Amino acid sequence: MSARDFLDKLEPHFTKGGRFEKYYGLYEMVDTFIYTPADVTRGKTHVRDGNDLKRTMTFVVIATFFCVLMAMYNTGYQANLAMQAMGIEKTGDWRDIVMLIFGHNPSNPISNLVYGALFFLPIYIVTLAVGGIWEVLFATVRGHEVNEGFLVSSMLYTLILPPDIPLWQVALGISFGIVIGKEVFGGTGKNFLNPALTGRAFLFFAYPASMSGDSVWVGVDGYTMATPLGLAAQGGMDAVTESGYSWFQSFLGFMPGSIGETSTLAIMIGAAFLLYTRIASYRIMAGVLLGMIATSVLFNVIGSDTNPMFDFPWYWHLTVGGFAFGMVYMATDPVSAAMTNTGRWIFGVLIGVMVVLVRVVNPAFPEGMMLSILFANMFAPVIDYVVVQANIKRRMKRNV
DSSP: OOHHHHHHHHHHHHSTTSTTGGGHHHHHHHHHHHSOOSOOOOSOOOOOOOOOHHHHHHHHHHHTHHHHHHHHHHHHHHHHHHHHHHTOSOOSSTHHHHHHHHOOOTTOHHHHHHHHHHHHHHHHHHHHHHHHHHHHHHHHHHTOOOOTHHHHHHHHHHHTSOTTOOHHHHHHHHHHHHHTTTGGGTSTTTOSSOHHHHHHHHHHHHOHHHHSSTTSSSSSTTOOOOOHHHHHHHHHHHHHHHTTOOHHHHHHTOSSSSTTTSOHHHHHHHHHHHHHTTOSOHHHHHHHHHHHHHHHHHHHHHOOSSOGGGGOOHHHHHHSTTHHHIIIIITTOTTTSOOSHHHHHHHHHHHHHHHHHHHHHOTTOSOOHHHHHHHHHHHHHHHHHHHHHHHHHHHHHHTO
16 A cells, blocks of 8 residues: 555545544645645635745755755764774664664765764654654644644754754753743744744753763764864864864864754755745845854954954854854744844844854853844844834825
């Protein structure tokens, strides 16, 4: 029996009057994620845009494909490289059973991809399972359908976590992000914070040892490796170059970091797709980039004898840490971002300025993108309000 036939047999149980009527939204989400629905409009319609919620969320998931591919490859590559440097062939966990077939060879792409998948997939499966339970629970209590918004949140949440995070923390973080970051405000479309970032921020402040530091970026116990951004915070560009990192390497993403945030190239491919399909706002992306460049150049001109981050160039800010990923996938969240066109420019610039301020001025926190986006999320309604009121006043003056 094919997957299509199986779904056809299930349909009567989920439609009106069926045993699982209240879960129809979940069934429809699975059914139409790949397959074209049989019920289509035959006559004239007033709908002017074919991008509904389902298609929008599906496009975002598709846009993360190369990030997911690079996440698995680089995670396995960094872990295999660490094992080679430590001179060990086994780590003592369950992954050794699978890797008996492929071996731990950083020069073998298949070995890297498979080993990285053994880190990525458990995190993603736990995220889907726990987050899905919360989504179904709230949908059942409120009597509405489960929508595709969680598919995007689950994927983005997985990609911004370190590879060696304990799975119980994964479950706790996505629970906080879905319940506190979204559902308590009414669900998809009513939240003012990005759910994936909310869960990530909760884990960062609740369990900082598991979310930061040199030992969390490589999936091998006892091995520490600093990220370029962490090195820059300690010794500036000299520390980065002395460690052997090049800008092109950081652009490709072959360096330690959160699972899906390291490759700017993969992120830019996703950005091109989102802009082509008009899912993401180019105004927000451009605003974030311009705000970051302007603030970074300003600090470069001012300079500092005591803070080496003042000399960190803008093109390194672009490729290290979570800047590129946050700019493309997090800041452009249509629910938690500004809604007006002018407001989107202001919203983006605010994020770009804030991330450089946090990275350069704050000595205790070298990243900054996550907090900058959440900060801008809170001000997005105010930004839109000011923009709308300004437009109203201009129109009233024209008519006086």
